[in-house]
Amino acid sequence: MRERFVVEGLAGKRALRGDLPVSGAKNAALKFLAATILFDDEVTFDNMPAIEDIHRMGELLESSGATVRFEDHTMTVVPPAQWKPALDTAIAKRLRASIVPTGPMLADMGEVTFPFPGGCVLGERPIDLFLSGFEALGASVEERDEQFHVRAKDGVLHGAHIFFPFVSVTGTETLMMAAALAEGETVLENAAMEPEIVALAQMLNASGANIEGAGTPVIRINGTAGKPLHANGQTFTIPPDRIETGSFLVLAALAGDDVTISRCEPTHVRSLLDLLSRAGVLLEVGDSFVRVRGSAAPAPYTSISVRTHEYPGFPTDLQALMAIFLTQAEGEATVLETIFDGRFRYADDLNRMGADITVMNPHRILVRGPKQLSRAKLESPDLRAGLAYIIAAAIASGVSHIDNAYVIDRGYEKIEDRLAGIGLSIRREQCE
Ligand code: EPU
Numbered sequence: 001m002r003e004r005f006v007v008e009g010l011a012g013k014r015a016l017r018g019d020l021p022v023s024g025a026k027n028a029a030l031k032f033l034a035a036t037i038l039f040d041d042e043v044t045f046d047n048m049p050a051i052e053d054i055h056r057m058g059e060l061l062e063s064s065g066a067t068v069r070f071e072d073h074t075m076t077v078v079p080p081a082q083w084k085p086a087l088d089t090a091i092a093k094r095l096r097a098s099i100v101p102t103g104p105m106l107a108d109m110g111e112v113t114f115p116f117p118g119g120c121v122l123g124e125r126p127i128d129l130f131l132s133g134f135e136a137l138g139a140s141v142e143e144r145d146e147q148f149h150v151r152a153k154d155g156v157l158h159g160a161h162i163f164f165p166f167v168s169v170t171g172t173e174t175l176m177m178a179a180a181l182a183e184g185e186t187v188l189e190n191a192a193m194e195p196e197i198v199a200l201a202q203m204l205n206a207s208g209a210n211i212e213g214a215g216t217p218v219i220r221i222n223g224t225a226g227k228p229l230h231a232n233g234q235t236f237t238i239p240p241d242r243i244e245t246g247s248f249l250v251l252a253a254l255a256g257d258d259v260t261i262s263r264c265e266p267t268h269v270r271s272l273l274d275l276l277s278r279a280g281v282l283l284e285v286g287d288s289f290v291r292v293r294g295s296a297a298p299a300p301y302t303s304i305s306v307r308t309h310e311y312p313g314f315p316t317d318l319q320a321l322m323a324i325f326l327t328q329a330e331g332e333a334t335v336l337e338t339i340f341d342g343r344f345r346y347a348d349d350l351n352r353m354g355a356d357i358t359v360m361n362p363h364r365i366l367v368r369g370p371k372q373l374s375r376a377k378l379e380s381p382d383l384r385a386g387l388a389y390i391i392a393a394a395i396a397s398g399v400s401h402i403d404n405a406y407v408i409d410r411g412y413e414k415i416e417d418r419l420a421g422i423g424l425s426i427r428r429e430q431c432e
Helices: 024-036 052-063 102-109 127-137 171-178 197-203 242-255 266-279 316-327 348-351 383-395 403-408 415-420
Strands: 002-008 016-019 045-048 067-073 074-078 111-114 141-143 149-151 161-163 185-189 218-222 234-239 254-262 281-285 289-295 329-336 356-363 364-369 399-402 425-431
Touching: 002 383, 002 403, 016 242, 016 415, 024 045, 024 052, 024 074, 024 102, 024 171, 024 197, 052 074, 067 149, 102 111, 102 127, 102 171, 102 356, 127 141, 127 149, 127 161, 127 171, 171 185, 171 197, 171 218, 234 281, 242 254, 242 266, 242 289, 242 316, 242 383, 266 289, 266 316, 281 403, 316 348, 316 356, 316 364, 316 383, 348 356, 383 399, 383 403, 383 415, 415 425
Parallel strands: 016 254, 045 234, 161 185
Antiparallel strands: 002 399, 002 425, 045 074, 067 074, 111 149, 141 149, 185 218, 254 289, 281 289, 329 364, 356 364
């Protein structure tokens, strides 16, 4: 049975109040789980978000031989004596992040077979960087029967100097993990610098890996020459989700009277905090919270153009949210998407709700505001836009429906309960 969210909009009133805690980061947790393939003992995580993508990654590990226990945000992965070095096709095709375990599997088992990964459709999402990285580390890649067969020539990978022609988050993580057990040194140049990469490197280093420079464009990995990593009873904590943090900040700015986003890491959303405060949003930034107190003046916020960029720039995953913010700001601004194409599919829906957005080309939109949005029946094009739609519905007038709850559940845990906790009228219902 399909489910949808029903949201009663606040019609532009700023009425939400209270504390809105942030969950563990999906995009950190998925990589932490993939990393367990490098370990020879059980690994425990806390603050693990109970969301669809995490369940899928758990199943993917189970289908390769692991035992996975998940209860009350604590997940334990017990590795098998020998991993089965082939990823389950049905699961991998539902999850873009299924590409990530291929690196550790190749490092640990000397081979891996996997299909082209699925996941959110955000324009073209090729995997050439992964395949050429594996080859640079001394593996052969063969594509046959719609599967990639990758094999380390003599069973082990060899360190290499790899230059990324453009920055890739999962590419950096996957090759960093492949190199962790290789023989010799690997240098990853033009690496991604996302906080998830730093967290992953810390977890690996705490368990026997030797990785330097994570969080900078040059990462050096001294491989263990095949020696697996060992958790030794440590529990690793999943860091807070910076995209959820950013989405909640936008909601609080547009519909909040006095909302505190808690259990977050404000330094991970600097680019958004900077934009919001320049637009006139009153923010109080603490160590692990941001309090949003509406606007400095009663007038609408000021429009500010935004350009997505790799971390620490403005994240593409908050791009739809920013467009919604701009529909409520005074003036005209452009949103330039530099990471993906095909990520403006929300523009038509927002225009149906009363927004004034012109799609100039697949990378640029023009947003004019402020415009009062009104209710609509919506179906989210991707996971991040899904929460953006809930936020658009929250500020609109009337009752909106967001149809494919599953897409939102993939990335956000019990979103309706948490948003209801600060006073939003939102419920989940079954539909045909
Ligand atoms: N790219 C290639 N070849 C490759 C790999 C990437 O051309 O082999 C291109 C992509 O098509 C894109 C660009 O490189 O144009 C950057 O993509 P990147 O590889 O960095 O994206 P990703 O690693 O697939 C992760 C997040 C995304 C997030 C992007 C950008 C995970 C699991 N996913 O994707 O998150 O949008 O980085 O920050 O970490 C989401 O959580 O909903 C989500 C889509």
